[in-house]
Amino acid sequence: MNFETIVFYFFAALMIMAALRVITASNPVHAVLFLVLTFISASGIWMLLEAEFLAITLVLVYVGAVMVLFLFVVMMLDIDLSKLRIGYMKWLPIGLGVAGLLAFEMISVLGYTGSHKTLTVHAADYSNTKELGRLIYTDYVYPFEIAAVLLLVAMVAAIALTMRRRKDAKSQVIPDQIKVKKADRLRIVKMQAETKE
Amino acid sequence: MMELLQSLEQMGLDLLGPLWLPIWTMVKIMLIVAPVMLSVAYLTYAERKVIGYMQIRIGPNRVGPYGLLQPIADGMKLFFKEIIIPSGSNKFLFIIAPMLGLAPALAAWAVMPFNDVLVLSKVNAGVLYIIAMTSLSVYGIIIAGWSSNSKYAFLGAVRSVAQIVSYELAMGFALVCVLMASQSLNLGEIVMAQKGHAGFLNWFMIPLFPMFVVYVIAGVAETNRAPFDMAEGESEIVAGFHVEYSGMAFALFFLAEYANMILIAFLTSIMFLGGWLSPVPFLPDSLVWLLGKASFILLLFLWFRATFPRYRYDQLMRLGWKVFIPLTILWVVVVAAWMQTPLWVW
Numbered sequence: 001m002n003f004e005t006i007v008f009y010f011f012a013a014l015m016i017m018a019a020l021r022v023i024t025a026s027n028p029v030h031a032v033l034f035l036v037l038t039f040i041s042a043s044g045i046w047m048l049l050e051a052e053f054l055a056i057t058l059v060l061v062y063v064g065a066v067m068v069l070f071l072f073v074v075m076m077l078d079i080d081l082s083k084l085r086i087g088y089m090k091w092l093p094i095g096l097g098v099a100g101l102l103a104f105e106m107i108s109v110l111g112y113t114g115s116h117k118t119l120t121v122h123a124a125d126y127s128n129t130k131e132l133g134r135l136i137y138t139d140y141v142y143p144f145e146i147a148a149v150l151l152l153v154a155m156v157a158a159i160a161l162t163m164r165r166r167k168d169a170k171s172q173v174i175p176d177q178i179k180v181k182k183a184d185r186l187r188i189v190k191m192q193a194e195t196k197e
Numbered sequence: 198m199m200e201l202l203q204s205l206e207q208m209g210l211d212l213l214g215p216l217w218l219p220i221w222t223m224v225k226i227m228l229i230v231a232p233v234m235l236s237v238a239y240l241t242y243a244e245r246k247v248i249g250y251m252q253i254r255i256g257p258n259r260v261g262p263y264g265l266l267q268p269i270a271d272g273m274k275l276f277f278k279e280i281i282i283p284s285g286s287n288k289f290l291f292i293i294a295p296m297l298g299l300a301p302a303l304a305a306w307a308v309m310p311f312n313d314v315l316v317l318s319k320v321n322a323g324v325l326y327i328i329a330m331t332s333l334s335v336y337g338i339i340i341a342g343w344s345s346n347s348k349y350a351f352l353g354a355v356r357s358v359a360q361i362v363s364y365e366l367a368m369g370f371a372l373v374c375v376l377m378a379s380q381s382l383n384l385g386e387i388v389m390a391q392k393g394h395a396g397f398l399n400w401f402m403i404p405l406f407p408m409f410v411v412y413v414i415a416g417v418a419e420t421n422r423a424p425f426d427m428a429e430g431e432s433e434i435v436a437g438f439h440v441e442y443s444g445m446a447f448a449l450f451f452l453a454e455y456a457n458m459i460l461i462a463f464l465t466s467i468m469f470l471g472g473w474l475s476p477v478p479f480l481p482d483s484l485v486w487l488l489g490k491a492s493f494i495l496l497l498f499l500w501f502r503a504t505f506p507r508y509r510y511d512q513l514m515r516l517g518w519k520v521f522i523p524l525t526i527l528w529v530v531v532v533a534a535w536m537q538t539p540l541w542v543w
Contacts, residue, residue, distance in 0.1 A: 029343060033290075033340075036336070052320070052321065052322050053322055053325065056322055056325040056326055056329050057325065057329075059329040059332075059333070060325065060328055060329040060332055063329075063332070063333060064328075064329060064332025064333060064335070064365070065332065065362060065365070068332075068335055068336070068339065068358060068362055069362070071339055071343075072339070072355070072358060072359075075339075075343050075351070075355075126321075127321050127382075128321070128322070129321065129322055129325075129382055172511070172515075174515075
């Protein structure tokens with residue numbers, strides 16, 4: 001057992017433990033934090049595969065931005081935990097069925113492409129980022145662009161669905177504020193000083 | 198010097214075998230972290246002195262000559278104070294939050310080059326690593342705010358997180374321009390791409406000047422410094438996310454904030470100001486230039502704090518989303534087009 005294998009099993013065990021805690025933790029904030037741990041462990045495993053660009057991007061995008069917003073929303077929620085537990089036994093068979101189906105699908109997909117290639121080890125100055133960029137913009141340019149357009153459509157749809165203009169909303173008009181002169185706001189009144197009677 | 202180092206490494210390798218590498222790396226880590234922590238301590242002193250003189254006061258002058266032992270006295274005081282844990286708080290998260298704040302601020306230094314040979318780890322995706330690490334430091338703040346079980350702490354955390362996530366985008370796009378200009382993600386290579394015969398005219402500050410300004414301002418917002426320190430606006434929400442903290446746990450948040458400031462100052466020097474390169478061709482490149490440039494950026498941080506009143510929250514968000522992000526995206530396009538023409542000489 002070499003060093004890489006030990007590191008792999010460490011991250012894999014950590015990831016499975018964290019993933020289990022995501023669904024078993026009673027406090028939703030703890031669940032999100034365990035999800036963060038899952039992402040970081042996954043990033044560690046990708047780093048072992050010499051995919052440093054993907055590994056760091058996973059931390060940057062999912063942990064640094066997406067999960068922060070998740071945490072943000074979950075912390076704002078007012079969740080009554082006892083209400084969530086009602087009907088647990090009633091829905092358990094359906095949940096187990098869905099989980100079994102998902103597991104079956106994943107096993108069938110991963111089982112067919114199970115050609116276990118050994119990784120080619122690259123020199124230390126090999127740039128994973130450059131290779132990835134070249135592939136994305138040459139061989140995979142259409143899937144990449146389609147994915148980008150899909151994301152754009154989803155973004156526009158999300159904004160269109162949630163945007164509601166209020167009639168009475170007040171907003172600042174910065175150019176108008178800058179254009180204001182002293183004479184528009186201030187009136188100097190000349191008056192006699194009052195005398196003591 | 199280099200021969201001495203090499204013979205030392207050879208000797209260690211003979212003496213300890215495979216154990217030598219972790220030990221030698223630990224020594225190098227200490228050689229980076231110890232000066233960073235010392236700079237953090239004396240940055241607080243510099244801040245009080247500089248702002249003092251700007252406001253025609255003297256600043257700390259009682260502990261030691263010219264008050265030079267003041268940061269040590271402050272540290273000792275905080276070290277011996279009791280850490281109070283609020284009874285309604287989530288204890289584990291409450292204690293771990295300051296550590297989560299400080300650890301990424303120190304971990305980011307792993308890829309920082311100090312000159313062409315002095316670097317702990319020459320990572321090819323160094324810039325990405327630093328952005329990822331700095332984006333992690335937000336967890337310290339949000340967990341501290343939530344686990345304190347106090348509305349002021351939570352409001353401070355929410356403000357801070359929204360601010361950091363917004364300004365990270367502008368910072369990221371500003372860095373994309375640097376990456377395009379240098380054609381590398383390696384911090385050392387980014388500095389070497391700014392080397393030329395014209396001294397400071399070769400630095401990326403010249404073609405990417407708007408990005409330099411955006412990066413410095415976004416850096417101030419990222420580190421929650423005045424005038425963007427809404428996270429701890431004491432007139433509105435007492436002290437923000439660290440209101441329930443005391444003693445060393447409280448001090449860790451400040452260590453993290455100042456360590457992040459120093460990190461941003463070094464990054465600005467490396468990305469835009471040519472790192473350790475000399476500004477004029479007749480002087481040699483050296484570490485001293487990097488330290489000087491970083492000190493100047495840090496002086497700017499202190500200067501801003503002494504000069505500007507605190508922003509209002511909606512103005513801050515407007516600046517981030519409606520000014521900086523469109524400007525940086527536009528400049529990415531401008532630089533991409535500019536680089537295709539013969540007018541690009543960097």
